[in-house]
Amino acid sequence: MTTTGEEHARALTGPWWWARWRSAVLDGGLALLSAVECAAEGVPFAREAGIPVSAGVVFGLIAGAVLLVRRKWPIAVVLVAIAVTPAEMGFLMGVVGLYTLASCELPRRVIGALSGMSLLGTAVVTFVRVRQDMARGDLTLGDWFLPFAAVTTSLGLTAPPVLLGLYVGARRRLMESLRERADSLERELQLLAERAEERAEWARNEERTRIAREMHDVVAHRVSLMVVHAAALQAVARKDPEKAVRNAALVGDMGRQALTELREMLGVLRAGGDAVRRPSGVPLVAVGEAAEAAASRAAVASEAVEGPCLSELEELVGQSAAAGMVVDLSVEGEVRPYPAEVEQTAYRVVQEALTNVHKHAAGAKTYVRLAHRVSEIAMQVENEPPPEPASASSAGLPSGGNGLVGMRERVVALGGVFVSGPTDAGGFRVSAVIPAA
Secondary structure (H helix, E strand, O other), rough: OOOHHHHHHOOOOOOOOOHHHHHHHHHHHHHHHHHHHHHHHHHHHHHHHHOOOOHHHHHHHHHHHHHHOOOOOHHHHHHHHHHHHHOOOOOHHHHHHHHHHHHHHHHHHHHHHHHHHHHHHHHHHHHHHHHHHHHHHHOOOOHHHHHHHHHHHHHHHHHHHHHHHHHHHHHHHHHHHHHHHHHHHHHHHHHHHHHHHHEEEEEEHHHHHHHHHHHHHHHHHHHHHHHHHHHHHHHHOOOOHHHHHHHHHHHHHHHHHHHHHHHHHHHHHHHHHHHHHOHHHHHHHHHHHHHHHHHHHHHHHHEEEEEEEHHHHHHHHHHHHHHHOOOOEEEEEEOOOHHHHHHHHHHHHHHHHHHHHHHHHHOOOEEEEEEOOOOEEEEEEEEEEHHHHHHHHOOOOOOOOOOHHHHHHHHOOOOOOOEEEEEEOOOEEEEEEEEOO
């Protein structure tokens, strides 16, 4: 809520129909002044009417005290002021009543009718009183003064309070409208802030998932090959020193490649964190910037790191063959370039499938097929049953169970189809089809 809205809510603390105690005190003071005025004017009225003076004073006190309810019943106050106009009393009550009437949210025809009645009543009473004075000789002006005095007096007692009341009422309504619009805008901004926080949280979750998938693809394959080569190195270290040296060199190459890819990813993450760490004094702006930065961080990272491509697929298969896997690669169709994310996803699918063969079916013959079609690219990695049941765990490779999930997420994100499962022969097959566009 805005500051004006808070002040408006705190203002409703007065007694009865008053919004504030200050308003109640003001109306009480005006009613007291009006009662004193009407009581004083009731003395000459009682003498002229031939009634007891005390009756005129009491009548004036009661009539003047009606001003106390001007905010609750402004029409009643104006009607009482019009009724006592012939007695030449209640001028303060008439002026304040007309002002209150014009400033209230009443139909304009009601305000115009009561103002016209007050104007007409004041003009008639003034005309009669001035004519009586001229007849007694108290005034020696010409006949032109009668209408002039009547019109001037009636306009002077009616027009200013009505015009001022209309202005104050219009200004009050404008302020209330602005306050409501400010409160509505504040609520909309809060809603936008909540939505921005939700988008930022969604973007952070998506980025965490992407980073976890990338880390899994980068580390799992390289480390799996390193473990396989290390196990082979341990087995042949004494029997075949030359093969042990080759395996040691392969382990070193795998480790250096894994470190290089990890450095690239960590460098992008560090650069992305520095880019969004901007100070801001406005919380809502900070939320918007965080949401925008989090939503675009994945795109920035993918553009900053040059991922693997299909041209490196032979090298990937060669690494698995060097680790002792019997793997056959076949490519169908015309080789052509694809978008970077398509090539990277296809590469990662084959990479993860080969890693799973190393983990769960060591020594099994594996077939890698890649088909370049008109509007899509298809890949399939299928392995036969392992030659020995115990060979799957001979290298001691752990499995986190996220490989197939990560492959499916990658392929589905590009609008493709991913299928995996055991074959009738006892092996395992991974298939994926990705749109080329």
